[in-house]
Amino acid sequence: MSQTLYEKLWQDHVVHQQADGTALIYIDRHLVHEVTSPQAFEGLKLAGRKPWRVSSIVATADHNTPTDHWERGIEDPVSRLQVETLDANIREVGALAYFPFRDPRQGIVHVVGPESGATLPGMTVVCGDSHTSTHGAFACMAHGIGTSEVEHVLATQCLLQKRSKTMLLQVDGVLGKGVTAKDVALAIIGRIGTAGGTGYAIEFAGSAIRGLSMEGRMTLCNMAIEAGARLGLVAVDEVTIDYLRGRPFAPQGEQWERAVVAWRRLHSDPDAHFDCVVELSAADIRPQVTWGTSPEMVVPVDACVPDPASEPDPTRREGMQRALSYMGLRPNLPIREIWLDKIFIGSCTNSRIEDLRAAAGIVRGRKVAGSIRQALVVPGSGLVKQQAESEGLDQVFIAAGFEWREPGCSMCLAMNADRLEPGERCAATSNRNFEGRQGAGGRTHLVSPEMAAAAAIAGHFCDVGEWL
Amino acid sequence: MDKFVRLEGLVAPLDRANVDTDAIIPKQFLKSIKRSGFGPNLFDEWRYLDVGEPGQDNSRRPLNPDFVLNQPRYQGAQILLARKNFGCGSSREHAPWALLDFGFRAVLAESFADIFFNNCFKNGVLPIVLPATEIDALFALVGATPGYRLLIDLERQQVIRPDGRALPFAVDAFRKECLLNGWDDIGLTLRHAELIKAFEDRRRIEQPWLFA
Ligand code: SF4
Numbered sequence: 112m113s114q115t116l117y118e119k120l121w122q123d124h125v126v127h128q129q130a131d132g133t134a135l136i137y138i139d140r141h142l143v144h145e146v147t148s149p150q151a152f153e154g155l156k157l158a159g160r161k162p163w164r165v166s167s168i169v170a171t172a173d174h175n176t177p178t179d180h181w182e183r184g185i186e187d188p189v190s191r192l193q194v195e196t197l198d199a200n201i202r203e204v205g206a207l208a209y210f211p212f213r214d215p216r217q218g219i220v221h222v223v224g225p226e227s228g229a230t231l232p233g234m235t236v237v238c239g240d241s242h243t244s245t246h247g248a249f250a251c252m253a254h255g256i257g258t259s260e261v262e263h264v265l266a267t268q269c270l271l272q273k274r275s276k277t278m279l280l281q282v283d284g285v286l287g288k289g290v291t292a293k294d295v296a297l298a299i300i301g302r303i304g305t306a307g308g309t310g311y312a313i314e315f316a317g318s319a320i321r322g323l324s325m326e327g328r329m330t331l332c333n334m335a336i337e338a339g340a341r342l343g344l345v346a347v348d349e350v351t352i353d354y355l356r357g358r359p360f361a362p363q364g365e366q367w368e369r370a371v372v373a374w375r376r377l378h379s380d381p382d383a384h385f386d387c388v389v390e391l392s393a394a395d396i397r398p399q400v401t402w403g404t405s406p407e408m409v410v411p412v413d414a415c416v417p418d419p420a421s422e423p424d425p426t427r428r429e430g431m432q433r434a435l436s437y438m439g440l441r442p443n444l445p446i447r448e449i450w451l452d453k454i455f456i457g458s459c460t461n462s463r464i465e466d467l468r469a470a471a472g473i474v475r476g477r478k479v480a481g482s483i484r485q486a487l488v489v490p491g492s493g494l495v496k497q498q499a500e501s502e503g504l505d506q507v508f509i510a511a512g513f514e515w516r517e518p519g520c521s522m523c524l525a526m527n528a529d530r531l532e533p534g535e536r537c538a539a540t541s542n543r544n545f546e547g548r549q550g551a552g553g554r555t556h557l558v559s560p561e562m563a564a565a566a567a568i569a570g571h572f573c574d575v576g577e578w579l
Numbered sequence: 580m581d582k583f584v585r586l587e588g589l590v591a592p593l594d595r596a597n598v599d600t601d602a603i604i605p606k607q608f609l610k611s612i613k614r615s616g617f618g619p620n621l622f623d624e625w626r627y628l629d630v631g632e633p634g635q636d637n638s639r640r641p642l643n644p645d646f647v648l649n650q651p652r653y654q655g656a657q658i659l660l661a662r663k664n665f666g667c668g669s670s671r672e673h674a675p676w677a678l679l680d681f682g683f684r685a686v687l688a689e690s691f692a693d694i695f696f697n698n699c700f701k702n703g704v705l706p707i708v709l710p711a712t713e714i715d716a717l718f719a720l721v722g723a724t725p726g727y728r729l730l731i732d733l734e735r736q737q738v739i740r741p742d743g744r745a746l747p748f749a750v751d752a753f754r755k756e757c758l759l760n761g762w763d764d765i766g767l768t769l770r771h772a773e774l775i776k777a778f779e780d781r782r783r784i785e786q787p788w789l790f791a
Binding site: 127133135158175196240241243257258259262263271339361366373430433524525526533 | 595596597601602605606609610611612613614624630633634662663664667668669670671672675690691692693694697698701702751752753764765767768769771772774775778782786787788789790
């Protein structure tokens with residue numbers, strides 16, 4: 112019988128199935144970071160349990176770590192304790208790999224996993240972080256879990272789950288100038304809404320998706336959670352295999368050959384049935400900018416801030432009004448007339464080498480507008496940073512007036528010192544524009560790295576397609 | 580985990596769609612390495628007029644009088660009435676921990692985000708999905724009736740209004756069983772340790788690169 116990719120992955124991991132459909136699913140890779148793991152390690156210890164398979168664990172500290180003055184260590188004592196707790200837990204328990212604070216391979220967990228080859232096709236990948244969906248770009252069943260489940264995976268190497276419904280998100284055609292995977296992701300969320308994918312595993316397919324690099328596919332799957340889907344998927348193809356070849360934890364030699372054969376079946380069969388199909392035409396997608404406090408509040412750059420008065424649904428209308436008042440925007444204001452205070456290029460959505468190259472391409476030979484108070488570039492990992500520096504990208508950013516930082520989550524969620532002040536407006540390449548996300552009272556507009564770079568130069572939003 | 584069988588409690592309304600986990604418990608409080616103590620910072624940015632930091636004496640902070648949970652009539656509420664897509668955003672279990680620590684044992688909404696929904700069950704908080712029309716009616720009733728209470732009967736899968744109207748709700752059989760008994764998932768799973776071991780051994784032979 113023909114199967115979707117998700118169904119193949121599911122079937123391949125069922126250890127045991129109960130009569131009501133709840134299944135015990137085997138977990139191949141467990142990514143761990145400092146914020147959602149301390150209570151799990153503590154719980155394990157209190158119950159007198161041992162971790163089931165330490166070699167499944169890859170850990171790093173990312174959320175709390177500072178992005179400058181690493182020589183000073185972590186100055187915030189509460190953050191420091193959390194990072195030290197992870198150090199101590201990994202020291203005690205062990206791991207396949209640990210990239211602690213200041214390790215050259217440290218970085219955002221969703222950047223580190225794929226770049227080290229710890230994320231491989233056909234795996235189940237979990238992490239106490241909702242953007243674990245990122246790893247689905249490698250045809251992995253990858254999703255975020257809560258701390259109780261982190262403990263469950265530590266103790267049993269399994270999770271109790273019910274099968275999700277399947278959604279096919281078909282994007283065909285060629286993306287226009289300046290239109291990136293981020294814009295595809297935002298356009299999808301604008302179309303289906305932040306709850307549109309709830310209960311589904313979304314498979315992204317179609318010629319526009321095939322045309323994306325692994326970085327682009329990761330950006331897309333990263334945002335699947337913002338569409339409500341716990342996991343996003345892209346089938347394996349040559350792009351996937353080329354990306355993985357030679358990565359430190361990827362198989363080598365004869366094992367590589369065997370693995371590649373197994374990976375080539377990781378796609379949906381041609382006549383597989385999906386519970387829901389959504390189609391988008393790549394040519395219709397324009398560079399996107401969010402105007403509100405939910406990723407579904409998004410419009411093309413050449414549009415205007417929507418007017419709540421024309422929204423018939425009262426709950427939605429009220430939500431729009433609240434968002435506009437929080438964002439300090441008036442209805443019908445052209446997006447291009449929105450001026451910014453800060454620029455943030457980073458996060459697990461858009462901090463990989465390709466993102467930095469694209470942003471640097473826009474910035475090269477130009478200057479950040481005088482009205483911009485701060486423009487940050489935060490590479491996703493130490494290795495991304497090294498690579499960028501070897502290409503001279505750091506100098507491009509610095510010459511333009513950007514700050515070039517150490518890797519980490521940084522201003523994506525402002526758990527460290529990088530944040531917006533109340534009322535500040537930021538063009539950010541991250542994934543959430545929720546109230547207070549980047550700092551209490553901060554106002555976030557989600558965009559692609561190219562769009563953020565262009566906004567930094569112009570001081571306001573503009574269509575980056577016109578710059579290329 | 581505490582058992583959840585029946586709950587009779589005061590209802591507090593939070594009339595917003597897409598309430599995200601950053602709103603439920605802002606990130607600065609995620610730095611804690613404990614599971615408890617998050618209640619005073621539940622909905623921190625809405626509840627207080629200043630910006631909260633971990634380790635503050637929250638009783639001295641200025642409350643936002645307009646925020647619904649600060650109104651005297653909702654003090655001691657155990658049931659939160661919400662709108663669609665409640666709990667969207669992050670996987671942080673600190674969100675249900677904060678709700679629980681504040682005193683909520685159940686959330687009624689039109690829909691929930693997946694991971695949050697799942698996390699609730701692990702902590703003895705019951706998330707209940709009700710049709711939009713019932714949620715609308717409850718918002719109207721709660722608004723109009725000071726001291727409005729509901730009875731939640733998990734065994735019978737019903738929310739019972741004071742006027743006797745029973746609203747049935749669906750709940751996964753296994754999760755229900757776990758809540759009714761206060762069972763710990765890990766203990767249950769480890770009963771299958773032999774099966775897990777056998778699965779793992781086979782997988783290690785078939786796809787050894789997954790075990791490097
Ligand atoms: S970069 Fe942002 S979204 Fe990604 S893991 Fe870090 S905090 Fe979460």
